[in-house]
Amino acid sequence: MDTGFISSFIHFLGMMLLITSFGMIASPQVASCIRFYAMHSFLLALITALVAYTNHVEHLLIPAFLTLALKTMVIPQVFFRIIRRLGIRKEVESYVNIPFSLLLATLLVFLSFYMTGDGKILKSVSSREFMPLAVSTVFFGMLVMTTRKKAITQVLGLLLMENGLFLMAVTMTFGMPLLVEIGIFFDVLVGVIIMGVFVFKIREAFEGIDVDDMTVLKG
Amino acid sequence: MTILRLLFIPVFFGLVSLIPAPKQFTRFNFVLGALILAASSWLFVIHAHTKSRIFAFGENLMMDPLAALFVLLITSVGLLSAIYAAGYLFREGDAAISPLRLRRYAFFFHLFLFTMLLTVFSNNLGLMWIAIEGTTLASAFLVNVDDKKSSIEAAWKYLILCTVGIALALFGIILVYYSAISKMSGGERELLLNWTFLLDKSKSLDPQTIKLAFIFILVGYGTKAGLAPFHSWLPDAHSQAPSPVSALLSGVLLSCATYGILRFHILVQAATGSSFSGSLLVLFGLISVAVATPFILEQSDYKRLLAYSSVEHMGLAAVGFGFGGVWGTYGALLHIVNHAVTKSLLFYSSGHLLHHFQTKEIKKIEGIFRKNPFLGSVFFFAALAIAGMPPFSIFVSEFFILSAVFSAKRFVVCTILLFLLALIFAGFLRHAGQMTFGSPKEPHRPEKSFLMDSVLGLGMLLILVMGFYIPAPFHELIKEASLIVQGVAS
Numbered sequence: 001m002d003t004g005f006i007s008s009f010i011h012f013l014g015m016m017l018l019i020t021s022f023g024m025i026a027s028p029q030v031a032s033c034i035r036f037y038a039m040h041s042f043l044l045a046l047i048t049a050l051v052a053y054t055n056h057v058e059h060l061l062i063p064a065f066l067t068l069a070l071k072t073m074v075i076p077q078v079f080f081r082i083i084r085r086l087g088i089r090k091e092v093e094s095y096v097n098i099p100f101s102l103l104l105a106t107l108l109v110f111l112s113f114y115m116t117g118d119g120k121i122l123k124s125v126s127s128r129e130f131m132p133l134a135v136s137t138v139f140f141g142m143l144v145m146t147t148r149k150k151a152i153t154q155v156l157g158l159l160l161m162e163n164g165l166f167l168m169a170v171t172m173t174f175g176m177p178l179l180v181e182i183g184i185f186f187d188v189l190v191g192v193i194i195m196g197v198f199v200f201k202i203r204e205a206f207e208g209i210d211v212d213d214m215t216v217l218k219g
Numbered sequence: 220m221t222i223l224r225l226l227f228i229p230v231f232f233g234l235v236s237l238i239p240a241p242k243q244f245t246r247f248n249f250v251l252g253a254l255i256l257a258a259s260s261w262l263f264v265i266h267a268h269t270k271s272r273i274f275a276f277g278e279n280l281m282m283d284p285l286a287a288l289f290v291l292l293i294t295s296v297g298l299l300s301a302i303y304a305a306g307y308l309f310r311e312g313d314a315a316i317s318p319l320r321l322r323r324y325a326f327f328f329h330l331f332l333f334t335m336l337l338t339v340f341s342n343n344l345g346l347m348w349i350a351i352e353g354t355t356l357a358s359a360f361l362v363n364v365d366d367k368k369s370s371i372e373a374a375w376k377y378l379i380l381c382t383v384g385i386a387l388a389l390f391g392i393i394l395v396y397y398s399a400i401s402k403m404s405g406g407e408r409e410l411l412l413n414w415t416f417l418l419d420k421s422k423s424l425d426p427q428t429i430k431l432a433f434i435f436i437l438v439g440y441g442t443k444a445g446l447a448p449f450h451s452w453l454p455d456a457h458s459q460a461p462s463p464v465s466a467l468l469s470g471v472l473l474s475c476a477t478y479g480i481l482r483f484h485i486l487v488q489a490a491t492g493s494s495f496s497g498s499l500l501v502l503f504g505l506i507s508v509a510v511a512t513p514f515i516l517e518q519s520d521y522k523r524l525l526a527y528s529s530v531e532h533m534g535l536a537a538v539g540f541g542f543g544g545v546w547g548t549y550g551a552l553l554h555i556v557n558h559a560v561t562k563s564l565l566f567y568s569s570g571h572l573l574h575h576f577q578t579k580e581i582k583k584i585e586g587i588f589r590k591n592p593f594l595g596s597v598f599f600f601a602a603l604a605i606a607g608m609p610p611f612s613i614f615v616s617e618f619f620i621l622s623a624v625f626s627a628k629r630f631v632v633c634t635i636l637l638f639l640l641a642l643i644f645a646g647f648l649r650h651a652g653q654m655t656f657g658s659p660k661e662p663h664r665p666e667k668s669f670l671m672d673s674v675l676g677l678g679m680l681l682i683l684v685m686g687f688y689i690p691a692p693f694h695e696l697i698k699e700a701s702l703i704v705q706g707v708a709s
Contacts, residue, residue: 138386138390142383145379151375158379158382158383161383161386165386165389165390168390168393169393169396172393173393173397173400176392176393176396176412177343177345177408177409177411177412178409179279179346180343180346180348180349183345183349184349186349187349187352187353187356190356191352191356191378194360194378195378195379198359198371198375198378201366201371202371204366205368205371206368206371211375214372214376217369217372217373217454217455217458217459
């Protein structure tokens with residue numbers, strides 16, 4: 001394959017990545033939110049693998065593979081089991097309605113392109129537009145965490161943030177040292193499991209997983 | 220004894236505690252593990268030649284005097300908490316906790332100690348990040364031992380807020396790595412996150428990027444260290460956790476996060492040669508003291524009172540580190556040690572109070588002294604000690620920090636600090652006086668526990684002695700550590 005084709009393919013994947021993170025914000029159901037997260041991670045793994053291939057940094061292939069295995073398969077499966085056992089079918093409840101959060105998300109994309117698009121402060125080693133994409137993914141994660149009511153969507157927002165940081169590490173430095181990268185994957189996996197356990201505990205104690213029911217502690 | 224063997228001890232005892240065995244066995248194993256860990260860490264630090272660095276695991280782990288100081292802190296407070304918990308959580312009677320929960324508690328307790336030790340032993344900054352995230356994950360279950368509504372809420376807030384904070388810190392670490400990798404050849408990739416390596420090459424790091432990285436690290440680890448305005452998880456988690464865990468969270472977990480900030484503070488100082496990171500530390504330190512003050516004055520729950528006091532003391536330590544110099548740095552390190560001992564003593568006595576009075580409200584408690592003179596005097600004097608009354612140890616380190624601020628000729632900062640400290644002192648005196656004196660309402664007399672009382676006595680002795688006299692080897696250790704923080708030692 002010639003490099004021109006691959007680089008334009010990477011650009012295409014970057015745009016798809018942005019669309020899936022918009023999808024996560026726009027999705028009215030928890031299940032579709034999880035599916036969008038899985039797609040997001042899948043695209044991330046593909047981008048990482050292509051960056052590794054074009055720039056001959058073979059050590060990046062291991063994180064790419066781990067992303068594929070953990071974030072597109074294992075973690076979404078864990079989430080699907082959780083929502084099946086919790087019996088959630090209802091729509092995602094949000095403090096701001098979906099059109100408005102999409103508007104906010106668009107503004108955040110503009111903001112991140114404005115801040116980092118010129119590549120002055122933070123130069124990326126591969127494709128240039130990935131830096132603002134990574135920053136806006138982190139912003140999107142924060143948006144999901146702050147506007148959603150369900151405890152489980154907060155965890156999804158956290159994971160989206162982590163995806164953004166991963167993309168940032170890949171584009172700025174071709175990923176962290178392998179030991180650190182594997183450790184981060186381990187932490188993410190254990191974190192998801194522990195938060196999952198707590199989601200069940202919240203359900204038992206509060207008879208629902210809306211975080212705005214949790215108002216016992218003040219002052 | 221090596222670093223790896225020391226790290227192995229808590230993992231081993233944590234796993235052994237999971238064995239389904241009678242309660243007495245779990246309890247024995249639980250305390251034995253903490254005892255062996257504390258004893259071997261003291262032996263290790265004493266035998267290690269204090270001035271040099273000891274490496275392990277391919278330079279990813281490292282112990283220098285700064286790390287050694289924190290290792291002693293973690294294992295010693297860990298031992299005290301374990302002994303106290305052996306009396307507090309393993310009690311018999313109506314309030315007894317089921318053996319399964321106790322086994323799980325013992326497991327996570329040792330795992331928590333392990334992750335904190337890994338944090339301070341990490342030379343690889345990425346590994347340190349993983350370890351700090353590990354402390355959150357290991358202690359979330361310790362915060363929620365009883366599955367009450369309020370403890371689940373506290374644990375959830377703790378998990379989510381600290382994980383978000385830590386995610387921001389990860390961005391800071393990526394920036395540090397980026398600034399290192401863009402200036403150096405690709406052959407040393409695996410070394411590039413090592414603190415010692417970065418410090419040696421600090422002049423070739425890009426100052427702008429490092430400064431940006433420090434802001435993210437400060438916000439990220441500052442969340443974990445309880446610096447205001449990122450402290451909102453702290454009072455909830457500290458007040459809902461069982462007392463021995465609160466002591467660990469407040470005394471050593473906050474200190475470990477501060478240790479993470481310190482390592483980056485040293486790097487920024489070396490790379491930029493400016494007081495950029497110091498000024499930020501002073502700013503956030505002052506905000507923390509100022510934010511904590513009204514909550515200490517108007518507090519209705521004594522465990523939350525102690526939690527806000529932790530915010531205040533972490534702020535003071537940050538001010539000390541920020542001003543730096545011989546006095547500021549030495550004082551701040553000593554302050555972290557003294558705060559750990561005094562605050563854990565107060566949290567242990569809050570465990571006694573909860574046991575005796577069955578309430579966390581300050582207003583509902585009167586006449587501790589009449590009811591139990593030993594507990595009353597320990598609580599009252601420890602409360603005065605934490606507010607900064609001489610002759611207790613906190614006074615000495617606060618004095619060092621304030622004189623550092625004074626000798627830097629920052630009189631406005633000094634005045635603000637003194638004013639806030641006076642307010643906090645008044646608040647503590649009022650609350651502690653109201654709780655200690657007067658006549659008790661209900662004559663409820665729970666059985667005494669020798670283990671729990673002896674921990675209180677030992678803690679009281681420590682804060683009194685440390686107020687007058689710092690043992691020479693310990694003084695040397697803090698001095699060496701403060702040289703590292705100042706960037707003087709190579």
